[in-house]
Amino acid sequence: MPPVLRKAVLYLCLVAAAIIFVLPLWWAILSSFRPNDAIFRDLFPFTPRALWPEPFTLDAYVAIFERGFGAIIANTLLVAALTTALGLVVNALAGFAFALFDFPGKSTVLGIVVVSFMLPFEAIAMPLYTVVSQLGWIDHVAALVVPSVANGLAVFLFYQFFQQVPKDYSEAARLEGAGWLRILWSVYVPLSLPTCISAGLMLFIFQWEAFLWPLLAMPAQQFKVIQVGMAAFQDQYTTAWNQLFGAAVITALIPMLLLIPLQRYYVQGLAGSGIKG
Amino acid sequence: MSSLELRGLRKHFGPVEIISGVELKIAEGELVVFVGPSGCGKSTLLRLIAGLETVSAGEVLIGGRDVTKVDPAKRGVAMVFQSYALFPHMTVRQNMGFGMRVNRVPKAEAAVKIEQAAALLQLTPLLERKPAQLSGGQRQRVAIGRALVRQPDVFLFDEPLSNLDAELRVQMRTELLALHARLGATMIYVTHDQIEAMTLADRIVVLRAGRVEQIGAPLELYDDPDNLFVAGFLGSPRMNFLPAEVQPDGRLRPDGMSVDLPSPVDGLEPGCRVVVGCRPENVELTDTGAIQASIKSVEQLGNATFVHADCGAGLAVAAELRQRWSLSGQTTLRFNLPIAQTQVFDADTGLRIRK
Numbered sequence: 001m002p003p004v005l006r007k008a009v010l011y012l013c014l015v016a017a018a019i020i021f022v023l024p025l026w027w028a029i030l031s032s033f034r035p036n037d038a039i040f041r042d043l044f045p046f047t048p049r050a051l052w053p054e055p056f057t058l059d060a061y062v063a064i065f066e067r068g069f070g071a072i073i074a075n076t077l078l079v080a081a082l083t084t085a086l087g088l089v090v091n092a093l094a095g096f097a098f099a100l101f102d103f104p105g106k107s108t109v110l111g112i113v114v115v116s117f118m119l120p121f122e123a124i125a126m127p128l129y130t131v132v133s134q135l136g137w138i139d140h141v142a143a144l145v146v147p148s149v150a151n152g153l154a155v156f157l158f159y160q161f162f163q164q165v166p167k168d169y170s171e172a173a174r175l176e177g178a179g180w181l182r183i184l185w186s187v188y189v190p191l192s193l194p195t196c197i198s199a200g201l202m203l204f205i206f207q208w209e210a211f212l213w214p215l216l217a218m219p220a221q222q223f224k225v226i227q228v229g230m231a232a233f234q235d236q237y238t239t240a241w242n243q244l245f246g247a248a249v250i251t252a253l254i255p256m257l258l259l260i261p262l263q264r265y266y267v268q269g270l271a272g273s274g275i276k277g
Numbered sequence: 278m279s280s281l282e283l284r285g286l287r288k289h290f291g292p293v294e295i296i297s298g299v300e301l302k303i304a305e306g307e308l309v310v311f312v313g314p315s316g317c318g319k320s321t322l323l324r325l326i327a328g329l330e331t332v333s334a335g336e337v338l339i340g341g342r343d344v345t346k347v348d349p350a351k352r353g354v355a356m357v358f359q360s361y362a363l364f365p366h367m368t369v370r371q372n373m374g375f376g377m378r379v380n381r382v383p384k385a386e387a388a389v390k391i392e393q394a395a396a397l398l399q400l401t402p403l404l405e406r407k408p409a410q411l412s413g414g415q416r417q418r419v420a421i422g423r424a425l426v427r428q429p430d431v432f433l434f435d436e437p438l439s440n441l442d443a444e445l446r447v448q449m450r451t452e453l454l455a456l457h458a459r460l461g462a463t464m465i466y467v468t469h470d471q472i473e474a475m476t477l478a479d480r481i482v483v484l485r486a487g488r489v490e491q492i493g494a495p496l497e498l499y500d501d502p503d504n505l506f507v508a509g510f511l512g513s514p515r516m517n518f519l520p521a522e523v524q525p526d527g528r529l530r531p532d533g534m535s536v537d538l539p540s541p542v543d544g545l546e547p548g549c550r551v552v553v554g555c556r557p558e559n560v561e562l563t564d565t566g567a568i569q570a571s572i573k574s575v576e577q578l579g580n581a582t583f584v585h586a587d588c589g590a591g592l593a594v595a596a597e598l599r600q601r602w603s604l605s606g607q608t609t610l611r612f613n614l615p616i617a618q619t620q621v622f623d624a625d626t627g628l629r630i631r632k
């Protein structure tokens with residue numbers, strides 16, 4: 001086969017693969033712009049019109065927000081932002097302690113931290129529920145935020161990065177009179193921005209995708225977060241498919257808007273970027 | 278500017294003793310160099326003085342004050358790290374001003390101090406750069422500048438020049454000496470480069486395996502070493518050592534040779550094992566020399582010539598000549614060890630035998 005032809009075949013395969021992956025996504029997006037009764041119209045039998053939003057309407061989005069989806073987004077943003085802010089502080093402090101100090105039982109505690117993020121959430125859901133209900137937090141925002149603040153993976157991420165920072169930096173800063181918190185804030189955090197962003201995004205997305213726990217911890221359903229809210233679209237009335245797709249699009253869009261500008265750091269942070277001397 | 282004193286200083290990491298009872302007094306304004314082979318504990322000793330390691334036993338006094346348990350920042354010391362440890366995300370100005378920001382020195386005052394230090398170290402045009410945008414020598418100067426603005430009582434340098442190329446090292450050495458003359462500050466300088474030690478030091482402290490082997494002015498140590506280790510450590514090529522036995526007449530018979538050398542010290546016990554030491558530049562090449570050796574190699578440095586020879590039984594001897602010298606087919610060498618320039622050491626203890 002001549003090289004040009006080989007390339008053509010290769011690209012054809014790639015395009016075909018891309019279509020297979022992208023098509024469902026595309027179909028979901030455009031379905032959110034159709035009236036509910038028109039969603040399955042061109043699928044059986046399939047016509048190419050199924051790939052075009054026609055008839056076009058924003059009804060689904062209007063309906064979603066009329067049904068209080070705006071408040072649900074605001075709730076989730078609040079929970080996720082609180083968790084991210086508190087989580088960055090707590091997990092960075094923990095990672096810093098593991099990386100810089102020697103204390104009895106350090107490796108054991110670190111091992112527990114590692115195991116804690118290997119455990120599936122389902123395994124701790126019931127014990128956690130007991131603790132939270134003893135604290136009287138059921139149906140309070142605290143039930144959603146506090147248990148998610150300390151995150152083993154984030155601690156481990158910070159620990160890994162801080163450990164690679166040459167000790168000379170912290171010693172030089174100590175000689176200059178800086179305390180440990182100052183060293184963390186003025187030296188380690190600026191050097192580990194990609195790690196901070198990675199950890200922050202992780203905490204955010206963790207909350208954004210939370211479903212089981214909010215369902216358990218907020219039984220009154222007064223304060224709904226996005227995944228729970230979305231599920232409600234399915235069974236509350238006869239399924240409003242276009243609204244369901246609209247909610248899904250919004251749910252995906254918000255973290256994406258966050259991720260794209262920070263993507264550069266995110267990838268760098270996970271790759272464990274080196275430190276320029 | 279302060280004096281410094283170490284009393285019975287010890288440090289162990291786990292069961293291993295790294296510093297074994299160091300006694301040292303450094304006067305105000307003195308520049309003292311710690312030398313020793315790699316791993317002998319030079320950095321550890323410096324870090325004990327700075328307070329970056331806790332002392333296992335003994336005391337550290339700075340300016341007469343016991344600072345053994347004092348926080349590193351409050352000891353009045355500034356340290357220049359081998360890695361420089363400049364904060365990579367800060368400009369030169371921010372790096373130099375870090376300590377003053379931490380200690381809430383008024384901004385105007387801090388700015389003046391930074392400008393002064395920068396001018397002294399020729400860093401003024403570089404103040405807004407980040408460390409990554411500087412050459413090795415410039416980074417080195419920034420690290421010194423960061424120490425300088427703190428106006429410490431004692432400066433500590435841990436192999437500050439070891440990352441620089443040879444030419445820059447010579448230049449920085451001169452600059453450091455000028456700085457010391459200008460500030461008159463007490464300085465401790467760690468290196469394993471004996472040239473640096475010889476050229477910089479008011480006094481040298483030779484360390485081995487966590488012990489002080491000898492303390493003294495550079496030439497004092499060079500001319501009058503207390504033991505085999507110091508004699509062998511200073512000077513390049515190193516001092517020639519010939520194991521020998523004391524004869525009944527008090528003369529010294531090097532192993533594997535059939536000649537006796539006159540002894541520079543009297544009263545040696547016959548049969549005693551000793552080591553005769555003589556520096557390469559003192560080896561006297563003459564055709565009538567008492568000792569014969571086969572030539573192994575000749576190094577021509579232009580200003581000097583080193584001849585390496587073998588006296589048999591694997592005993593190597595080096596000789597340094599001030600004039601050009603070529604082999605011209607010669608394979609053996611005859612030489613004398615001038616009695617005034619030879620030293621005798623006890624073979625068992627390594628200690629110098631004086632008298």
Ligand SMILES: Nc1ncnc2c1ncn2[C@@H]1O[C@H](COP(=O)(O)OP(=O)(O)OP(=O)(O)O)[C@@H](O)[C@H]1O
Binds near residue numbers: 314315469
């Ligand atoms: N934190 C530590 N824990 C255990 N051992 C240590 C520690 N720091 C240093 N050592 C050991 O102490 C010894 C002396 O180390 P030190 O760094 O003081 O040597 P040095 O004289 O500065 O050597 P070099 O010239 O290579 O810098 C070494 O054997 C080293 O392995």
Ligand SMILES: [Mg+2]
Binds near residue numbers: 319320321435436
């Ligand atoms: Mg060292």
